[in-house]
Amino acid sequence: MVMVGGGIGATLRYFVTSLMKIQDYPNNWATIVVNLLGSFLLGISAHLAFLENVFLAFLTVGVLGAFTTFSTFAFDIVKLIDQKRFWNAILFIFLNLIGGLILFSLGYLIRF
Numbered sequence: 822m823v824m825v826g827g828g829i830g831a832t833l834r835y836f837v838t839s840l841m842k843i844q845d846y847p848n849n850w851a852t853i854v855v856n857l858l859g860s861f862l863l864g865i866s867a868h869l870a871f872l873e874n875v876f877l878a879f880l881t882v883g884v885l886g887a888f889t890t891f892s893t894f895a896f897d898i899v900k901l902i903d904q905k906r907f908w909n910a911i912l913f914i915f916l917n918l919i920g921g922l923i924l925f926s927l928g929y930l931i932r933f
Contacts, residue, residue, distance in 0.1 A: 826883015
């Protein structure tokens with residue numbers, strides 16, 4: 822189930838990235854979008870303990886784990902630093918990490 826969820830999450834991430842390229846956004850904006858949305862959804866899923874462990878693993882580890890991307894986050898930071906765009910790198914780090922924590926917390930506060 823984790824593998825199936827991973828396929829779904831990776832496909833969704835590819836879709837978001839492709840859609841943002843069509844709209845002419847820089848690549849690293851897609852990374853921010855998937856990481857922030859994934860953090861929010863993971864916060865919501867923290868209250869889904871009533872689900873069976875298999876489905877919870879499918880959703881959290883599979884779908885959301887493949888949808889969000891730490892490796893691309895790291896790659897984008899290195900690219901920005903290599904281009905000597907230091908303030909953009911700092912903003913990118915801030916948006917991903919602090920934004921992710923805030924959105925996870927907001928998702929976590931939602932009760933069903």
